[in-house]
Amino acid sequence: NAGVTQTPKFQVLKTGQSMTLQCAQDMNHEYMSWYRQDPGMGLRLIHYSVGAGITDQGEVPNGYNVSRSTTEDFPLRLLSAAPSQTSVYFCASSYAAPGQGSSPLHFGNGTRLTVT
Amino acid sequence: GENVEQHPSTLSVQEGDSAVIKCTYSDSASNYFPWYKQELGKGPQLIIDIRSNVGEKKDQRIAVTLNKTAKHFSLHITETQPEDSAVYFCAASQGAQKLVFGQGTRLTINP
Numbered sequence: 462n463a464g465v466t467q468t469p470k471f472q473v474l475k476t477g478q479s480m481t482l483q484c485a486q487d488m489n490h491e492y493m494s495w496y497r498q499d500p501g502m503g504l505r506l507i508h509y510s511v512g513a514g515i516t517d518q519g520e521v522p523n524g525y526n527v528s529r530s531t532t533e534d535f536p537l538r539l540l541s542a543a544p545s546q547t548s549v550y551f552c553a554s555s556y557a558a559p560g561q562g563s564s565p566l567h568f569g570n571g572t573r574l575t576v577t
Numbered sequence: 578g579e580n581v582e583q584h585p586s587t588l589s590v591q592e593g594d595s596a597v598i599k600c601t602y603s604d605s606a607s608n609y610f611p612w613y614k615q616e617l618g619k620g621p622q623l624i625i626d627i628r629s630n631v632g633e634k635k636d637q638r639i640a641v642t643l644n645k646t647a648k649h650f651s652l653h654i655t656e657t658q659p660e661d662s663a664v665y666f667c668a669a670s671q672g673a674q675k676l677v678f679g680q681g682t683r684l685t686i687n688p
Contacts, residue, residue, distance in 0.1 A: 465620070496678075501586070503666060504621070504678040511674060519675065520578075551620050560670035562609035562628050568620030 463487055467552050467569035474542040474576045482537040482572050484552030490567070492555045493535040497521065497548040498571070504551065510535055511558055542576045549573050579604040579671035583679025591687050596657055598682045600667035601649040609670040610650045612641060614663045615681075621666055625652070654684075662686045 468483045486493065494509035506519030510529040524546060526538040535554075539546060550572045556564035580603040590596045602610075608629035613621035627634045627641045627650065634641050638657075643650040654661055667679040 492674075501680055503581075503583070503680040504668075506675060506677070509674065517674070520677075553620070558674040559611075559676045560609055560673040562611075562626065562670065565611065565623040565626070566613075566621075566676065568613075568622065570618070570620050 465552055465554055465567050465569035467550075467572050469572060470570070471573050472575070474539075474574065476543060476576060478542050479538070479540050480542065482539075482550055482552075482574070484535045484537065484569060485533050486535075486552075486554040486567070487533065488554065488556070488567065489532065490554035490556050490564075491532065492558050493529065494519070494553050494559075494566070495525070495527065495535070495537045496551045496553065498551060499548050507537065507550075539574075542574075544576045547574060547576045579607055579669055579675075579677040581667060581669050581677050581679040583667050583682060585682060586680065587683045587685070589685045589687060590657055592657055592659060594657055596654045596661070596684055596686075598652045598665055598667070598684070599649060600651070600669075600679050601647075602669040602677075603648065604669070604671060605645075605648065607669040607671065609676075610641070610643060611668050611676070612639075612652050613666045613668065613678075615666065616663050624665075657686045659686050659688060 495507040496504040508527040611626035615621040
């Protein structure tokens with residue numbers, strides 16, 4: 462049971478390049494989400510999904526796309542990277558939606574992205 | 578939407594002393610308040626949580642208190658140890674599908 466696996470761990474992009482951050486979980490969790498962590502700003506929700514085929518926007522969705530074709534995977538796509546997207550990205554999952562308080566969010570170990 | 582403010586941003590205490598981190602929230606409908614601990618190079622991990630129908634919850638050396646009237650909740654760590662050094666985040670639910678996090682507190686335990 463690996464939990465939440467994020468790849469890659471580190472990535473450097475040039476402005477305008479595109480890439481996909483991968484997230485996979487093996488806990489059969491319905492809920493998955495992406496956060497970005499910036500100094501002094503905590504964790505901000507980018508996109509989330511309550512199940513396969515269903516996605517919705519969080520607090521800071523601009524510049525990011527997601528899809529959820531399977532229960533296990535929830536990739537985050539940057540279509541045209543900008544320096545403002547330099548951050549640490551965390552994927553998290555839980556059995557049920559976290560606001561219900563019935564199951565905790567499990568986080569991956571993050572992807573550190575630098576856009577030059 | 579929900580807004581969560583967390584204080585202080587940094588906290589340094591002597592080993593064995595207590596540490597308190599405070600958070601305020603804006604949405605009176607929020608009903609779930611977890612606390613996460615993040616160690617260097619890792620993702621946050623849940624350490625304790627509380628629901629709005631409870632005023633206090635304890636788990637060994639850590640406790641969380643909730644004041645719904647004032648819309649604030651606090652994390653208390655007693656008998657602090659070096660392994661308590663980490664970044665701590667509070668969060669509050671926004672509806673059933675989202676958690677809104679505070680800005681984080683870097684706690685340092687001095688030997």
